[in-house]
Amino acid sequence: MNTFYLRAYLGAFITFCVMDGLWLGVLATDFYYGALGELLLKEPNWPVAIVFYLGYIAGIVYFAIRPSLGRGSYFTVFRDGAMFGLMAYATYDMTNMATLKGWSLSVAIVDIFWGIVITGTSSIVGYKLACVPPTNSPFN
Template sequence: MAKYLIAYGTTAFVFLVIDLIWLSKVAKQFYQDQLGDILLESPRVPAAIAFYVVYIAGIVFFAVAPALRSDSIVIALLHGALFGFFAYATYDLTNYATLKNWPLVVSVADIAWGTFLTGISAAAGFGSRGCLRKRAKTRWIRCGSELLQASTRLHGGAQIISCIRKIGKGFLCHDSPGQ
């Protein structure tokens, strides 16, 4: 049970940090330009929290848990990406089919984003499996803290790759026993 709680926490942390960067720095103007008047001034926080709690549980159930059972990061990445694709496609294509002014470009960008973000987050959740050891826990916390600090300094999308590299270094801590 502990490994699933750690996987949930890791998946949530990675998903939230990267999505926050995407929504507040990288794509904020894109969504404002494309969706204009239908966007709220600020999100409905309880609904956003509910989405994140439920969606991340879905990532762990459908992508991370099967990857843990098969001990394969490829399964985590593939199942995560597919889960993201189907979930985001359901939302975006339904909006495109039913709303008058929903731009196709938003659907395409959002589906691609959901596929990428969910795959990366699932891989990070899988990577946390080695973080049950004391030394690994310390490294996981240190990396999480460094990632959070780095994310507050981001000013554009080009630095997301650096952020993902930090995630890999911290959450794939089981790969190098000498760490």
């Protein structure tokens, strides 16, 4: 496997997990529990969450980081990541608004904005890490 993709994946993965952990576990916990109440589980379904994170990060690498190879800028990478985040999070939130009682517009707006920020930022970090010249490490 090309180490570029591995570094891109790991950079985006670590960034996404740290940011989402802080967002969901500390910063926005009260907001989501206050707005969604009984819709939320007390503990996440971790196997499902892990599958989501693994697949979503692959999407970031494929749709935001990979197209910028050799011709991208940080702005381009952020823009492509932010657009991917907008589309993914809007799909989730709009579907929930269309099918669930109690999924409010305020939750959708905050969540979509978060998707833009976290995906754009994770894209930049993954790109930056991937563009670091490889060393003579046995892992390359």
